[in-house]
Amino acid sequence: MSQSTPLLEKHVEAGARMMDFAGWNMPVQYRGILEEYHAVRGDCGVFDISHMGEFFVKGPGASQWLESLLTNRIESLETNHAHYSLMLNEAGGVIDDLYVYRIRELEYLLIVNASKIPEDEQWMRDHFADEVTFENLSGLYSALAVQGPRAPAIFRKCFGRDLPPSRNRVLELERGGEPLWVATTGYTGEAGFEIIFRNNEAAGLWDALIAAGAVPCGLGARDLLRLEMAYPLNGSDLSPERTPLEAGLGFFVDLNKGQFVGREALVQQKESGIPTKLSAVVVDGKSPPIRSHYPVVIGDEAVAETTSGGLSPALGTSIAMAYLPTQYAAPDTGLEIQVRGQSYPAHVIKKPFLKKTK
């Protein structure tokens, strides 16, 4: 039996097609995946992301504890700022990728993947430290992502103030006597924000955002949008068997900040050579949409399989990601992707697929 967010009725009302995602009954689309994709690229869309987990970490030992569990440097994260980070196992493999909001000097809000909530919590409790309070309040909080060029205008309409102009800023507002956090973050490559708030505010905020012009968007559009930006999806593009260095996420890993779980393995891998790289692959001509687990072939050798893929509306061709052996990961390397036994020529490009001009 899958779980539902507080917005289930709103989704059904808006004509959503529901599907199971990581044990959650979520909208995959409303009027159409492509229509919703274009709403986000050209206007503004709103996604229910209430399935994602909210962990609250505070106390005098909070910073040091998170520093020991996450790859990015907490010390350099200012209050009211957010950053992307990874939690690794001892072998340097990815348990989860997450966002850390520093909401007070000694208080953090972690936004984790829905599919990993129990595993993340268990891992963190297994590596507990003194003078830290940890609360998994995923069941009490809902979240919405509002994404697209018109998102700042929609924010102004709904909240009567300007959205912070920079990325990765956190703003604490109040809603119904409880805090509501706004972060200028997202998973689409567009301007926009994500808001985290108590469950009983969900329906009202959903209605207000839609009244202000945001288009309801489902997980289908979300997947296409993030794929064009080559943002990884944990469970598809990230796994406990691959390190963030292989995933091309070295920017979010600080090997010089001191000890953290997985660091030794990463240092060792860096010394011995990174064996594979999560690469962006574009099909040269017309092809079926590439999906996950399709073989990637060079000559007669199957060198990898795709971790995710799709037909890019922006590029007009199929795109995919795959952990290619490092010798094949350079841009312009030619290869083939097999779909139902038929080979389609493709080549490696530099990430992301969609080059945004800013």
Added chain:
Amino acid sequence: MNIPENLKFADSHEWILVEGETATVGISDHAQAELTDIVFAEPPKPGLTVSAGGVAAVVESVKAASDIYSPVSGEVIEGNEALADNPALLNTDPYGEGWIFKIRLTNPSELESLKDSAAYAGHIAR
């Protein structure tokens, strides 16, 4: 939901329009709505022989690939090449320009096991 009365339907949501010894096959309005935005179609090549219920074509939406089954046995005489360039025809005109293939029937008695429009309407209402 549009269900033309001059067509017969398979439980797997293909329609067939019989004209003498040949027939045209596509997918129903209900099927295209369920599949959502179709972004790729692989119509069969002329000469392919299929048996009733066998895979004759593949269409892919943003989310998934789906097999299209031939409602009858026979030899494909034409695939709709327009679908290769414009697979969205399957969504916008499933009973017209979105046809998938034409087939020469080898066993017309198979048509008797297909549903008429009323029976198909009942099938998708369940």
